[in-house]
Amino acid sequence: MIDAIDRAILRRLQEDGRMTATALAGEVGLTVAPCHRRLKELESSGVIRGYSADVDPARVGLGFEALVFVTLRDRQNMKAFEAGVAGIGQVIEAQRLFGEPDFLLRVMAEDLPAYQRFYDDVLVGLPGGRKVD
The missing domain is CATH 1.10.10.10 (Winged helix-like DNA-binding domain superfamily/Winged helix DNA-binding domain)
Structure with a gap:
């Protein structure tokens, strides 16, 4: 206790x-x-899970942060989507939501143009995604 x-x-x-x-x-x-x-x-006991460094994203070339909402086509795509997101380094946090949208992603990029490329090349192609905002 x-x-x-x-x-x-x-x-x-x-x-x-x-x-x-x-x-x-x-x-x-x-x-x-x-x-x-x-x-x-x-x-x-696991109360303290570990220790970490608080890194300034801008100082490592990641000065742009976006919050991205993703709605899946259906629940059967959940595992494939989670596996796809887990392998993407620019997605630094993924929270499953209940209802629509299904996920909230926290994404880091160098700048807005780099984020746009990431969005076009990676985010819209995630397995099971129906809508990416």
């Missing part, structure tokens, strides 16, 4: 995932050993 101290640990790590256990312990009012034990338990 997660208590107030665990929540404080999680809150601080969400703000700064590179924080040392010593600094974290000081901020949540624990000594290092109990803080480290709690941190390891949160990791091993």
